[in-house]
Amino acid sequence: MKPSLSSLYQAVELRQQIPPLIIGERTNANGSKLFRERLLENDYQGCLQIGLAQEASGAQVLDLCAAYAGRDELRDMTELVALFARSVKVPLMIDSTTPEVIEACLKLYPGRCIVNSVNLEDGGRTLRRVCSLLKRYGAAAVALTISETGMAMTAEDKVATARRIHDIAVGEFGLRASDLLFDALTFTVGAGDASLRDAAVQTIRAIREIKAALPGVGTVLGVSNISFGLSPISRKVLNSVFLHEAVEAGLDAAIIDAGKVLPLARIHEADRAVCFDLLYDRSEGQAHDPLVRFIEHFKAAAPSEASSSEGKFEGAEQAVFAQVVEGGKEHLEDNLSMLVQRMTPLAAINQVLVPAMRRVGELFGRGELLLPFVLQSAEVMKKAVSWLEPLMEKGEVRQQTRVLLATVQGDVHDIGKNLVDIILSNNGYKVINLGIKVPVETIIEKAREHRVDVIGLSGLLVKSAMVMRESLRQYREAGLTQPILLGGAALTPRFVAESCVPEYGGPVVYCSDAFAGLTAVRAHEAGRLVSTSWSAAGSVAAMKPGARDAGIARDNPVPVAPFFGVRHVEDIDPALVLPYVNRQVLFRGRWGYRRAKLTAEAYDSLIEGTVQPIYDGLVCRAVEEGLVRPRVAYGYFRCFSEGDAVHVLDGGAVHVFRFPRQAAAPHLCIADYFKSEAEGGDVAGFFVVSIGDAIGREAHVLYEANRYHDYLMLHGFGVEVTDALAEYWHAVMRRELGIAGSEPSDLSGYVTQAYQGSRFGFGYPACPDLEAHRPVFNLLRPELIGVTLTENMQMVPELSTSAIIAHHPQAKYFAV
Amino acid sequence: MKMICANCGYIYDSEKGDPLNGIAPGVAFETLPDGWVCPLCYAGKEAFDPLD
Helix, strand or coil, X not given: CCCEEECCCCEEECCCCCCCEEEECCCECCCCHHHHHHHHCCXXXXXXXXXXXXXXXXXXXXXXXXXXXXXXXXXXXXXXXXXXHHHCCCCXXXXXCCHHHHHHHHHHCCCECEEEEECCCCCCHHHHHHHHHHHHHCCEEEEECEECCEECXXXXXXXXXXXXXXXXXXXXXXXXXXXXXXXXXXXXXXXXXXXXXXXXXXXXHHHHHHHHHCCCCXXXXXXXXXXXXXXXXXXXXXXXXXXXXHHHCCCCEEEECHHHCCCHHHCCHHHHHHHHHHHCCCCCCCCCCHHHHHHHHHHHCCCHHHXXXXXXXXXXXXXXXXXXXXXXXXXXXXXXXXXXXXXXXXXXXHHHHHHHHHHHHHHHHCCCCCHHHHHHHHHHHHHHHHHHHHHXXXXXXXXXXEEEEEEECCCCCCHHHHHHHHHHHCCCCEEEECCCCECHHHHHHXXXXXXXXXXXXXXXXXXXXXXXXXXXXXXXXXXXXXXXXXXCCCCCHHHHHHHHHHHCCCCEEECCCHHHHXXXXXXXXXXXXXXXXXXXXXXXXXXXXXXXXXXXXXXXXXXXXXXXXXXXXXXXXXXXXXXXXXXXXXXXXXXXXXXXXXXXXXXXXXXXXXXXXXXXXXXXXXXXXXXCCCEEEEEEEEEEEECCEEEEEECCEEEEEECCXXXXXXXXXXXXXXXXXXXXXXXXXXXXXXXXXXXXXXXXXXXXXXXXXXXXXXXHHHHHHHHHHHHHHHHHHHHHHCXXXXXXXXXXXXXXXXXXXXXXXXXXXXXXXXXXXXXXXXXXXXXXXXXXXXXCCCEECCCEEEEEEECCCCCCXXXX | CEEEECCCCCEEECCCCEXXXXXXXXXXXXXXXXXXXCCCXXXXXXXXXXXX
């Protein structure tokens, strides 16, 4: 078995195919001033941010050290390990020499970590104690070549000390040699200390000899010690050259600032030469010793390092890049102000921020970053760009592809379109967002006025799909040729390919989500965007053995309605409704907290630590602050079917609902579930339910304030609570009708309609026509509970829903 | 292995298959045809998330 470390999220092999294993060094109270300051302020979250930044810049393991005079190391380490274990994807290196701290952390850590470190300073007492812990908890360890006589300076002493530690750990305790990483220690060659002139030579020799003498063991090194005391720019180059030499000698792992490693090929020939001379202490034929030459060289040639670091981020660039990727807003302005000392605001956007968002998109595409975290990244991006834009020089214009977005005429749903806006505008595109219910004429006019490159149309309703199809011809006749992207719940790739593409001259592309929109815009820029195509092969319908028409029973009993006419109920306790919220759908669907590639344990931990608390907070506000005010207008009416229509009797008035029938077998139509006049007539229920407009108003404010994450959370919560209210009231009506004999035992039973009858929402697949809202409103007068209709027959507030209730046992959801 | 539709909450259980779409018991989610959709809400395979 290959020796590996693991976190909740992933395993990492100690011997990388391409060494070294990079161990991030900045989460160390002794090595990082920033980490120490945050620790001293008990700012554990701030400490975590440093770890996340290390991870973002390439660390494969994080060295975590909180040993600092005056602090309670046990408390700090247990708090930090618990926090890091949840939030950091890479495994941890527990950096402590105190057995009590090591044991507490090993107990706590939900993976396989590595302890840093053991040594022979006290002759082996502590070593033996820690070895028994390593054995018990199955951990790996770093062993320093330190003995009773101190730190080993020569290769011989380093190897001898390593052998003694090896014999105790492997011989006495039965640890695997492959779980030991020997740190042969290195000392600075930059201090001018004569006794340290060959420090690098001794260390490199020791690495080679330890690996030869102790088969199977690994080696590790705190690389940057080699350059202690030298200037920052020259340190980076020397560290990189030394790391290269150590790896050549067999080094397996390096504890280093992950963002500051330069590949040897990027280091200038002259820079390399002075580094080699210093490391190998070469002075033949030179007037000055190698250290003097090294310092002089870098004093003169300081900028050569900058050109060699092309493509690599460092300092402020690295910090800002990591902040966007990780969604951290702390000290963003400070980092940006450092950044603009090095580059123009425009360059900062194009060379740091946009690539960071591109990285976010890649991580999302691979299922490694979930939508809510993407929105947090977009918030940082937005904040950074807003800070930079006023600093731009006049005439320094961002060259941006322009995208027009609109929710189509007759549709008030804007969350989908707004998510596309967030993703596109924060990936460097100029978005012209025209809002909701936008007429075709306005879209044509604005497309010309803003000379847009791409048009994106959105709509949730079934009717909106028809509106999109019909409008395409108008766009073509108006002379538009830009690609048109279509998105929305009622669309399918087949509908777009077969019904929409032929209507327009330019590309027409189906987009399943905001990132599909981003992909399409990029494809357009690259000149390779093509219309959506669809093939029947592989579709399920094509494989069906031929569905037959459903035989709808005609002899089912008609229940007794508790009353005829309409009632309005406004004092519904939200606590009665909330149990009907399907949290699986809310968390995974509306909010995007999907398990995706996480392990079951990691997902549980995400839910428990992050998602459930968001839900609990909203529930608390729903109940205590009146965020959710459920109200219902509902009633029962005598009715009879006639062909595809249902005639509903209300006093002397008759309201006729015409329902569409499926074009293909089983040819279902809602009217089939109601008896005809000849069969004795039937009873139909109707409801309009709403949770009020508080959530809608607050969500709008959040969106305007660029609080994308909170916007998505609140809006999604509102949608699911509205659905829960419909579910709850449908159950109430089944009870009133006396047909609640076999109710579902859990929420998944509501999903599959494991109850008698069905409710069909207006505007949804079984009855897409919103015109039906006219008779529904005549019957129920929902204006009395604060729900009104727009000119396009949509309900306001948006968080409202309507339905016709069928009691027929065969009535279940279907799509026309 | 059970997969849940993030759009509507329907659970695909390979032990039960999907009778509404003519999928026999024993068909793993990964081997469902690309055109397969949620039998309740018609969302595509990409809307599904591992449940356990």
